[in-house]
Amino acid sequence: MSSRIPIVPESTEPLPGLGENTGLLSWVASIDHKQIGIMYLIGTLIYFVIGGLEALMIRTQLAKPGSELLSPEMYNQLFTMHGTTMIFFVVMPFLIGVGVYLVPLMIGARDMAFPRLNALSFWLFAFGGVLLYYSFFTQSGAPDVGWFAYAPLSEKPFSLNNGPTYWALGLLVSGIGSLISGLNNVVTILTMRTPGMTMRRLPLFVWMMLVTSFLLVFVIPIITSAFVMLLLDRLLGATFFTPAFGGSAILWQHFFWGFGHPEVYILVLPAFGIVSEVIPVFSRKPIYGYEFVAGSTVAIGLLSLGVWAHHMFAVGLGNVANAYFSLASMLIAIPTGIKVLNWVSTMWGGRINFAVPMLFATAFIIEFVVGGLSGVAIASVPIDWVVTDSYFIVAHFHYTIFGGSLFAIFAGVYYWFPKFTGRMMSETLGKWHFWLTVVGFNMTFFIQHFLGVMGMPRRTYTYHDMPYWGSMNLISTIGAFIIALSVLVFIWNIIVSLRKGEPAGDNPWKAWTLEWATTSPPPVYNFKLVPPVRGRRPLWDLAHPDSPDEPDAKIVTEGPNG
Amino acid sequence: MEALAGLTYYTIAISVVILGIIVIAVAYIIIRFRKKSGEEGEPYQDFGSLKLEITWTLIPVAIVAVLFLLTCSTMRAVDPPSADREPDIIIIGHQWWWEIVYPESGVITANEVHLPAGRQLLARLESIDVIHDFWVPELGRKIDLVPGHPNYMWIVAGEPGVYLGACAEFCGAQHANMRIRVIAQTEEEFSEWLTRQARIPETPSTGIAAEGAKIFQEIACMNCHTIAGTPAAARVGPSLTYLATRDTIGAGVLTNTPDNIAKWLKNPAKYKPGSLMPNMKLTDEQVNAIVAYLEALDE
Known part of the structure; x- marks a missing residue:
């Protein structure tokens, strides 16, 4: 294979790996995609706990009207850091990390195309977060301008402290890591596939990682240039975003959302990929309409590049621009709807095993549909004019990012934990985790739709003059503590299962993609022998030689497109 | 407002129907297609149906088309062109208060917008510092106050009364305490108020x-x-x-x-x-x- 694809560098010495040396150095110095993937997962779990604690403090402050637990400055730092952390240091790196671990296995490769760049991506992510969080220990405190840091509030005249500088620098560093990771994934998926693994046989998770990676390559440069301009403004006295000196406040928003909306799909497409792997395996059926699930992903990826100004309907861009962005945003509902219906049809007629991964995947469908429908509603400009910047929006994006991405992430963790560690996670604790999450999540966020419609603006540390919002906020806060409890159960499950979980074997779920054809955890070199690929479900074909998916397919031994 | 209510009800109705279909389908699947004890082997391997895919692509296309047309007509109704008219009120955002200017009478006040009930006024919205957003939920739409980019909005309160609102775009430490009150009065009360505010007060001498x-x-x-x-x-x-x-x-x-x-x-x-x-x-x-x-x- 290496002779056919010279673009891929071959290591001349053995890669440091999970082998005999399992000391700290073997991790820090590792360029093995599985170790790097695991480090991503551990890193995101740490940031998840930190971001969750920030959310708990926010909800505690809001539990009653006129609470004086937190100062406004501290409250503003907390919601800024909560949003920034959950998006840039939890959901996004988790999905990149799980991709780094699984993509080479799923396409039958030995590692990523550029293993050293892979390590660089991880360390840029990790240290970008450290740089951001270091701000808490400085005199000025953490950034306090919101996760989209609208100019000119984020400019020097209105934010004299160094918070926004740390924010831009930390995200600049981790963003370069994401960009490199995107490139690495694109090259890996396009060039490292095992013989027989054509694009039409690619596992859907890999398809979605491919589209996500293209998005990363396209949009990270947009936000990186915006960060550089903001830093020039703040540190060297440039005026890109300061209207008082000829700059434009709206320009920042175009840059930010030009990145920021595709980012939403970067957060959710790999999650779609996870669900598209889990649902067929637990329904014991192939994915319904493979071409449409894969094709709709490409459609979403392309459309997502042209919808950014639906975050800016209240800015006053004019109704022609508003109408265009409204239509483009509504169109995304079509490929997304196709996906949902294909997942449901995959389950239809199946013999479904509702183990924990499938529970989360099933709940994901419902929660995500709620978030998707409120998304269509706010794509309609006049409705957006009423509810934007209110708690309705907070409810909406938590239904997509928590109810969507995070539910899928939990499904993925329970599904692949046996592969990562060689042990099963506890089903009992998993079910506790699942039900607490479902109850806590809906209790916290569904009611926020109504708070928004009633007039509660987001990002307000107090509502002392609106006491009748108190009871609804209290319900939301109780829900947040139930989520916290569910996370404790989840972490406890990980710890217990790592020590005493039942041995998993190679393929505990009787799944069909290539990562299940090797040992759990896989050896450094991944596969002794990659099984022949002559259909979308190589392990199904092996198990059912009399009824393979593609009866006429020939076994090929050379080239991915043979 | 009526157009907006229509659009909102239509959107909610569509959403409830779609969510209902998905929830019922999933609930049915959970009951009907759960693996029963004793069931062995694999179910029928169904790879998809082109007809169904085309159907559930075209139906959403139709829904989106209708929703988009409604959106455009409502947008025009809520936000008709102002045809270069001079504004009746200028609302200027400051960190963290509102300056209200009545250009015709020269009255300048703060944090309370007095309006004649039932009369549609044109407001120009500006900001002196960072981006703010004017939002009085009962009066409908919100709009940003962007420095260097004045915006225009029609504002009308049907009945006399006090309408509470707030800044909706995060604008710094005291974003939460940037409340606004719209006080709608009868025409007589309003012109009385305006005359009184326009009078130059006497400086007390004792x-x-x-x-x-x-x-x-x-x-x-x-x-x-x-x-x-x-x-x-x-x-x-x-x-x-x-x-x-x-x-x-x-x-x-x-x-x-x-x-x-x-x-x-x-x-x-x-x-x-x-x-x-x-x-x-x-x-x-x-x-x-x-x-x-x-x-x-x-x-």
Whole structure:
């Protein structure tokens, strides 16, 4: 294979790996995609706990009207850091990390195309977060301008402290890591596939990682240039975003959302990929309409590049621009709807095993549909004019990012934990985790739709003059503590299962993609022998030689497109 | 507003139907297609159906088309072109209060928008510092106040009454306490209010209020605030000409009583931490004199 694809560098010495040396150095110095993937997962779990604690403090402050637990400055730092952390240091790196671990296995490769760049991506992510969080220990405190840091509030005249500088620098560093990771994934998926693994046989998770990676390559440069301009403004006295000196406040928003909306799909497409792997395996059926699930992903990826100004309907861009962005945003509902219906049809007629991964995947469908429908509603400009910047929006994006991405992430963790560690996670604790999450999540966020419609603006540390919002906020806060409890159960499950979980074997779920054809955890070199690929479900074909998916397919031994 | 209500109900109806279909389908699947004990082997391997895929692509296309047309017509109804008309009101966002200007009469006030009920006015919205957003939920749409980019919005309140609103775009430390009150009055009450606000008050010449007037001019108050008919003409902070006629102080942090004004003057940061109004370290006598002066302006 290496002779056919010279673009891929071959290591001349053995890669440091999970082998005999399992000391700290073997991790820090590792360029093995599985170790790097695991480090991503551990890193995101740490940031998840930190971001969750920030959310708990926010909800505690809001539990009653006129609470004086937190100062406004501290409250503003907390919601800024909560949003920034959950998006840039939890959901996004988790999905990149799980991709780094699984993509080479799923396409039958030995590692990523550029293993050293892979390590660089991880360390840029990790240290970008450290740089951001270091701000808490400085005199000025953490950034306090919101996760989209609208100019000119984020400019020097209105934010004299160094918070926004740390924010831009930390995200600049981790963003370069994401960009490199995107490139690495694109090259890996396009060039490292095992013989027989054509694009039409690619596992859907890999398809979605491919589209996500293209998005990363396209949009990270947009936000990186915006960060550089903001830093020039703040540190060297440039005026890109300061209207008082000829700059434009709206320009920042175009840059930010030009990145920021595709980012939403970067957060959710790999999650779609996870669900598209889990649902067929637990329904014991192939994915319904493979071409449409894969094709709709490409459609979403392309459309997502042209919808950014639906975050800016209240800015006053004019109704022609508003109408265009409204239509483009509504169109995304079509490929997304196709996906949902294909997942449901995959389950239809199946013999479904509702183990924990499938529970989360099933709940994901419902929660995500709620978030998707409120998304269509706010794509309609006049409705957006009423509810934007209110708690309705907070409810909406938590239904997509928590109810969507995070539910899928939990499904993925329970599904692949046996592969990562060689042990099963506890089903009992998993079910506790699942039900607490479902109850806590809906209790916290569904009611926020109504708070928004009633007039509660987001990002307000107090509502002392609106006491009748108190009871609804209290319900939301109780829900947040139930989520916290569910996370404790989840972490406890990980710890217990790592020590005493039942041995998993190679393929505990009787799944069909290539990562299940090797040992759990896989050896450094991944596969002794990659099984022949002559259909979308190589392990199904092996198990059912009399009824393979593609009866006429020939076994090929050379080239991915043979 | 009627067009907006129609669009909203239509959207909610579609959403409920779609969510209902998905929930019922999933619930049915959970009951019907759960693996039963004793079931062995694999179910029928179904790879998809082109007909179904085309159907559930075309139906959403139709829904989106209808929704988009409704969106466009509602957008026009809610936000008709203003045809180069001069604005009736100018609303200027400040960190963290609202300056309200009636250009025709020259009246400048703060944090309370008085309107004649039932009459549609054109508002121009500007910002002096960062981006704010004017939102009074009962009056419909919200709109950003963007520095260097004036926006226009039609504003109408059907019935006389007080409509509460707030800044909806995060604008810094006291974003939460940037409340706005829209006070809709009958035409007579409104024109009475406007005439009264346009009058130049007399500076009190005797008693403690006269003392207050002197203090106001001597210490730094006039660097930021306006009082019509005096050298104090700065617009950094709210105009105080007829402060006594307003319902609240500090853009909604306290109800407007002489006691509360005194408390506020002693230590603004206690009630609005982060507020740009400094603590002037006034003595009780100075505070009482200034309060008496501000109250006397309305007599």
